Amino acid sequence: MIRDTSSQDRVMQSAPTRSPRWTWIAILVLIVLAVLSVRSWLSSAGAVNSERLRLGTVSRGDLVRDVLANGQVVAANSPTLYAGYSGTVALKVQAGQKVGRGAVLAEIDSPSLNNEFEREQSSLEQLEVEYNRGKILAEKQKLLARRTADERVLALQAAKREAERSQRAYQRGALSEVDYLRYQDAVQSAEILAAHAETDAKLEARSADFELKTKQQNLERQRLMVADLARRVDELKVRAPADAVVGSLAIVDRTVVAAGAPLLTLVDLSELAVDVSVPESYADDLAPGLMAEMQINGQTYRGEVAAISPEVINNQVLARLRFVDAMPAGLRQNQRVTSRLLFETRQNVLLLPRGPSLDAAGGRFAYRLDGELAERVRIELGATSVNSVEVVSGLQIGDRVVISGADLFADAERVTVTE
Structure with a gap:
């Protein structure tokens, strides 16, 4: 006969009956949790998928x-170059042409x-001739005055010798007193003439110097006038002030x-x-x-603000930046550049990624x-x-904040975010 499984069976004791009080407590906890869940659901404006939001975490840094x-x-x-004088302009360059410093760009006739x-x-050449001739005449005038003075000195010496001889003859009785006195008067007259001749020679020299100086001043004034005219004539040739490229021409040739x-x-x-x-x-x-x-071109270059426009145009202020270090090679005029202006650095503050919701x-x-x-x-x-x-306030380190997509919340106080 087939043996049954009775030998494998074991008598089990039934579990003690749970107290009704604990059963009611468990039911009450489940009811409270359900009420809180429903209340939280009802207090929120709805549910928004987290994939439609962008979150940021509050951190500390600079x-x-x-x-x-x-x-x-x-x-x-x-720079824009202008015509210094009126006339016909002959252009020597074309737009876009590279020119060196001092190169003639245009010439005005x-x-x-x-x-x-x-x-x-x-007139300058004529004044130079007159000045040179004046120098010769001044020398001749000085020499003539000096010769007259020297002749008067010689006449004085001759008169003194005659006076000495007349004195010896008068002492010996060979000459009358009247003749003796006449010789003495001749000496005094010669002394007066010699003194006047010396003074006249000095005055003539000074007069000649003044006349020559006047001619020299006229000559210098004329030289300055000619130098100024030479400068103005040279300015008829419009030259490049630096190595540059001709940007644009404001006129056509022979205008x-x-x-x-x-x-230009x-x-x-x-x-x-x-x-x-x-x-x-x-x-x-x-x-x-x-x-x-x-x-x-993918690289960062340092710069600084060099000038600021005093006016506001279309709610924008124009500022000019100059390179602090060496200027990068290959730059082109009107090339687009993205710049970042650094106002200040605040250290050890609470930071939150920037987003449109904020x-x-x-x-x-x-x-x-x-x-x-x-x-x-x-x-x-x-x-x-x-x-x-x-x-500044309202958030702590580690808080997760919605920085993008909060417009879906419609300013509700609470919103459920689902996965």
Whole structure:
């Protein structure tokens, strides 16, 4: 016969009956949890998928307050050359042509100025001849006056000798007193004439020097006039002030222009700068010397603010940046450049990634994520940078905040975020 399984069976004791009090407690806990879950669901405005949101975590670090600005490369030195005098202009260059410093770019034909220069040059040559002749005449006048003075000295010596002989003859009784006195008077007369001749020689020399100096001053004045006219004639040739490229021509060849008319524009490619447009809200923070970073061909170059426009155009302020280090090679005028202006650095502050949801509420509210519930909390933001914003109050380190997509919440106080 087939043996059954009775030998394998074992008698089990039944579990003791649970107290009804614990059963009611368990039921009450389940009811409370269900009520809280339903209450949380009812208090939220609805559910939003987390894939439609972008979250940021509050951290601590250094905040560099900056702003991005788009700009373009411009020539820091781009002078426009003007006609100094009226006349017919002959252009020597074409637009886009490279020229060296001092190269003749255009030449102005001014017959009146050329005639005046030649006329004054002839007058200068005439005055030089008159000055040289005056020098000869002055020397002759001095020599003549000196000869007369020397002759008077010789006459005085002769009169003195005659007076000495007359004195000896008078003492010996060979000469009358009247003749003796006449010789003495001749000596006195010769002394007077000699003294006047010496004085006259000095006066003649001074007079000759004055006349010669007057001729010399006239000559110098004429030389200055001719030098000024030579400079003006040389300015008829319009020269390049530096190594540059001819940007644009304001006239066509052989055009008659008036004095002060623009002729052409040069572009000095050795001195390039970057003009950037900064939002008007940052105008008070702009100042000459402010540091900046410029992204050019994938590399970062240091710069600084060199000049700021005094006016606001289309809610933008124009600022000019110059390179602090060596200027990068291969730059082209009007090339687009992305710049970053560095205003200040705040160390050891609470940081939150920047997002449109923070800006939408004016920086006063944010949605903090607690588990599956996003709660609207009041916050206070401080300085902002391109990528981050400073958290002054309302959030702590490690808090997860909705920085993008909060417009789906419709300003609700609580929203459920689902996976």
